[in-house]
Amino acid sequence: MKSKTALYIIAFVFLLPIFGEHVAAESQAVRMITDMAGRQIKVPDPLTRVALFGGPTGQIAYILGARNQLCAVTSTLRGSDLVLAFDPSIQKLPAPRSTSGHVNIEELLAADPQLVIAGTFDGTIVEKKTRIPVAYTESNMNHGLDLLKREMRFYADVFQKQARAEKYIAYLEKTISFVRSRTKNIPQSERKTLFNGYGPNHLVTLGGDTFMHERIETAGCIDAAAAISSAGVKEGLHSGLTEMSMEKILGWNPDILVIDSGNPVEVYKDPKWQSIKAVQNKRVYKQPVGVFIWDRPTAEAAVLYPLWLAKTAYPERFKDVNLVKEVQRFYREIMGFNLTRELAEAVLAGKLGIRFVGNSGRK
Amino acid sequence: MQSNKKTGIHLNPVKLQIFLVLLLAGVSTAALMAGQLRIHPYEVIRILLSGVFPIEKTWSPTLESVLFDVRLPRLLAGLLVGAGLSVSGAAFQGLFRNPLVSPHILGVSAGAGLGAALAILFFGKIFMVQLFSFLFGLLAVLMTYSLSRVYRTTPVLMLVLSGMIVGALFSAATSLLKYIADPVNQMPSIVFWMLGSLNNASNKDMIIAGPVMLAGIIILLLIRWRINLLAMGEEEARSLGIDTGRIRAVIIVCATVISASAVSISGIIGWIGLVIPHIGRILVGPDNKKLLPVTTLIGAIYLVVVDTIARTAIESEIPIGILTAIVGAPIFAYLLRKNRSGW
Numbered sequence: 001m002k003s004k005t006a007l008y009i010i011a012f013v014f015l016l017p018i019f020g021e022h023v024a025a026e027s028q029a030v031r032m033i034t035d036m037a038g039r040q041i042k043v044p045d046p047l048t049r050v051a052l053f054g055g056p057t058g059q060i061a062y063i064l065g066a067r068n069q070l071c072a073v074t075s076t077l078r079g080s081d082l083v084l085a086f087d088p089s090i091q092k093l094p095a096p097r098s099t100s101g102h103v104n105i106e107e108l109l110a111a112d113p114q115l116v117i118a119g120t121f122d123g124t125i126v127e128k129k130t131r132i133p134v135a136y137t138e139s140n141m142n143h144g145l146d147l148l149k150r151e152m153r154f155y156a157d158v159f160q161k162q163a164r165a166e167k168y169i170a171y172l173e174k175t176i177s178f179v180r181s182r183t184k185n186i187p188q189s190e191r192k193t194l195f196n197g198y199g200p201n202h203l204v205t206l207g208g209d210t211f212m213h214e215r216i217e218t219a220g221c222i223d224a225a226a227a228i229s230s231a232g233v234k235e236g237l238h239s240g241l242t243e244m245s246m247e248k249i250l251g252w253n254p255d256i257l258v259i260d261s262g263n264p265v266e267v268y269k270d271p272k273w274q275s276i277k278a279v280q281n282k283r284v285y286k287q288p289v290g291v292f293i294w295d296r297p298t299a300e301a302a303v304l305y306p307l308w309l310a311k312t313a314y315p316e317r318f319k320d321v322n323l324v325k326e327v328q329r330f331y332r333e334i335m336g337f338n339l340t341r342e343l344a345e346a347v348l349a350g351k352l353g354i355r356f357v358g359n360s361g362r363k
Numbered sequence: 364m365q366s367n368k369k370t371g372i373h374l375n376p377v378k379l380q381i382f383l384v385l386l387l388a389g390v391s392t393a394a395l396m397a398g399q400l401r402i403h404p405y406e407v408i409r410i411l412l413s414g415v416f417p418i419e420k421t422w423s424p425t426l427e428s429v430l431f432d433v434r435l436p437r438l439l440a441g442l443l444v445g446a447g448l449s450v451s452g453a454a455f456q457g458l459f460r461n462p463l464v465s466p467h468i469l470g471v472s473a474g475a476g477l478g479a480a481l482a483i484l485f486f487g488k489i490f491m492v493q494l495f496s497f498l499f500g501l502l503a504v505l506m507t508y509s510l511s512r513v514y515r516t517t518p519v520l521m522l523v524l525s526g527m528i529v530g531a532l533f534s535a536a537t538s539l540l541k542y543i544a545d546p547v548n549q550m551p552s553i554v555f556w557m558l559g560s561l562n563n564a565s566n567k568d569m570i571i572a573g574p575v576m577l578a579g580i581i582i583l584l585l586i587r588w589r590i591n592l593l594a595m596g597e598e599e600a601r602s603l604g605i606d607t608g609r610i611r612a613v614i615i616v617c618a619t620v621i622s623a624s625a626v627s628i629s630g631i632i633g634w635i636g637l638v639i640p641h642i643g644r645i646l647v648g649p650d651n652k653k654l655l656p657v658t659t660l661i662g663a664i665y666l667v668v669v670d671t672i673a674r675t676a677i678e679s680e681i682p683i684g685i686l687t688a689i690v691g692a693p694i695f696a697y698l699l700r701k702n703r704s705g706w
Binding site: 098102199200201203204207227228230241242243244245246247248250251253261262266270271272274275 | 398399400423424425427428429432433434483487488489492542551552555560562563565566567674678679680682
C-alpha cells in the first residue's frame with residue numbers, strides 16, 4: 001500500500017513538467033526567428049519581454065520603436081545622459097549584464113525574458129545556466145556598414161518592426177552617399193590625415209582593420225592608423241583598441257586629432273604634442289557623445305560620425321550643413337528624441353556622458 | 364675554485380662593473396637610435412649635440428621632438444625605473460632575508476594601482492594618475508608599517524604579513540573599481556595602466572620624479588654594507604650595537620619612494636625587482652657591498668633593452684609588464700641551470 005502511494009507520487013513528480021510544458025505551449029503561439037549566427041530559434045509570439053545584452057546596440061530599441069518590448073537592458077543604455085533626458089523610465093529596467101562575461105543570472109531570471117539577445121560570450125553563459133532562448137548577434141570591431149544593416153534587419157525581424165528598420169537604413173545610406181558625394185573629389189594632396197587618440201594619454205586608438213577606417217574614408221580623410229591591425233580580442237581590454245607609441249604619432253604628424261578624454265587645451269599645452277600639425281593649427285577635437293560614445297559601431301554613430309568628421313575636417317565643403325540641426329533631425333526622425341539646441345550642442349561637444357550607477361541592481 | 368663554483372660565478376666586481384657601465388652606455392645609445400621612426404644614427408647624434416652645442420638645425424622639428432620629448436625621457440625613465448626597482452628588490456631581499464621578496468612586498472604596487480584606478484575614474488588625466496598612484500603607494504606602505512607595529516615580536520615577519528594584508532585590501536578595492544568602472548573607456552585605461560608602460564614618460568615626469576628616485580638609489584647604495592649586518596640576523600646585529608630598527612626604516616623609506624615613483628611613471632612592472640638581484644647574486648655572490656651596484660646596473664640595462672623591444676618590435680606598443688617576464692624568465696632559468704645561485 002505504502003509503496004503504491006510512493007509510486008504515484010514519483011510518477012506525478014516526473015509527469016508534472018510534461019504537463020506544465022504542454023499547457024504553456026497551448027496558451028502561446030510561437031514563431032521561428034533566425035539569429036545572426038544562422039541558428040533557428042523558437043520564440044513566443046508576440047515577443048513582449050526581450051533582454052538586450054549587446055553593449056552599444058541598446059539604442060535599437062528607440063530606432064525601431066521597440067522600447068516597450070524590452071525587459072532588461074545594458075548598464076550603458078541605462079546610464080546614458082541622452083536616453084535619460086527622454087526616457088527616464090529606462091532606469092527601472094534591470095541590467096543583468098554588466099561587462100562582457102559578467103551576467104547576474106538571478107537578476108536575469110527575475111526580469112523573466114522570453115528571449116535574450118547577446119554576443120557569443122555572454123550568450124553562452126545564459127544558455128549554460130538557464131532555459132531562456134538566446135539569439136546571437138554578430139558584433140565585432142571590423143563591423144562595417146553591411147554588418148550594421150544586417151544587424152538592423154535581424155533586430156527588425158525579432159521585434160517585427162521592419163518598416164522602422166528600413167527607414168533607418170535609408171537615412172543611413174542617404175547620409176553616407178551625401179558625405180561621399182562631397183568628399184570623393186578632394187584631391188589626395190588636400191586630404192587631411194586623422195588620428196583618433198583615446199584614453200588619458202591620447203595614444204590608444206582603433207586600427208585600420210576596424211569599422212573606424214570606413215568612417216574616416218567616407219569623410220574624405222586619411223586614416224593615420226590604417227596599417228595598424230587591432231580588431232582581435234584582447235583579454236581584459238575592449239577589442240579593437242591598441243596603444244601606439246608617441247613617436248609613431250609624431251611620425252604620422254596628423255592634421256586632425258580626435259580625443260575622448262581631457263580637452264584640446266591640455267593637448268595644446270603638452271610639450272610632447274607641440275610639433276604635430278593638429279596642435280599647431282589648433283585642430284584637436286573632442287569626440288561627440290550621443291546615446292553612446294561615437295567611436296563604437298553603433299547605429300547613431302554610423303550615420304553621424306562621418307558627417308561630423310567631414311564637416312569638421314572640410315568646413316568649406318560643408319558650409320550648408322548645420323551640424324546642430326543635423327543632430328536634432330537624426331534623433332527626432334529616427335529615435336523620436338526632440339533635442340533642444342543646447343542638448344544637440346552638448347552632444348557635439350562631447351559633454352554628455354554615460355553614467356555608471358554600478359553594474360547591476362536598480363538605482 | 365671548487366667552492367666558488369657552488370655559489371655562482373663570482374666575477375671580479377671591479378671589472379664586471381666597468382663592463383656593465385660600458386654595456387649600459389652602449390645600450391642607451393642604441394635605444395636612442397632605435398624607434399618607430401627611422402632616423403639616421405649620424406642625424407641622431409647631431410640632433411642630440413645640438414641640445415648642448417650651437418649646431419645649425421637642418422632637420423625637421425618633428426625629429427627634434429622625437430628625440431628630446433619621446434626617446435630621451437623614455438630612456439631616462441627606463442634607466443631609473445630599472446635601476447630603482449632592482450636595487451630596492453636587492454635591499455628588501457637582504458632586509459627580509461628572503462629571496463622571494465620584491466619591492467612590491469609591502470603593498471606599494473597594490474596601493475599605487477588603487478590610486479591610479481581612482482584617478483582614471485574621477486579625473487582621467489595623466490598627471491593626476493601619476494600623483495594618485497604615488498600617494499596611494501606611499502599610503503599603502505605606511506599602513507603596512509603601522510600595522511606591523513601593533514605586535515612587536517618579530518618585526519620582519521610582521522612586516523611581510525601586514526604587507527600581504529594591506530596588499531590584498533588595496534587589490535580588492537581596485538578590482539571593485541574595475542567592476543564598477545565604465546567598461547567602455549575607463550576599464551581599458553585601468554587595464555593598460557596595470558600592464559605597465561614607459562609610453563607616458565615625459566620630461567616633466569623626469570624632472571619631478573627623477574631626482575627623487577636618484578636620491579633613493581644613492582642612499583641605498585651608500586648604506587649597502589649595513590644591509591650585510593642586518594643579514595646576520597636581528598639579535599646578532601643588535602649585539603654589535605647596531606640600531607637595526609633605524610636601518611630598516613631607512614631601507615623601507617628609500618625602497619618605497621623609489622618604487623612608488625617608478626610605478627607612478629610606468630605603471631606596474633613586475634619581475635624586475637624580484638629577479639635582477641638574483642642575476643646579480645649569480646655574478647658576484649651574496650655580499651651586498653658588491654651586489655647592490657651590480658644589480659643597479661643590470662636593472663637599468665635590462666629595462667632599457669626590454670623597453671626598446673616594447674616600442675619597436677611591432678607597430679603598436681607591447682605592454683612592458685608582459686615583456687619583462689617573457690624575456691626575463693628564460694634568462695633566469697638558464698642562469699639558474701648553469702650556476703647555483705648562492706643565497
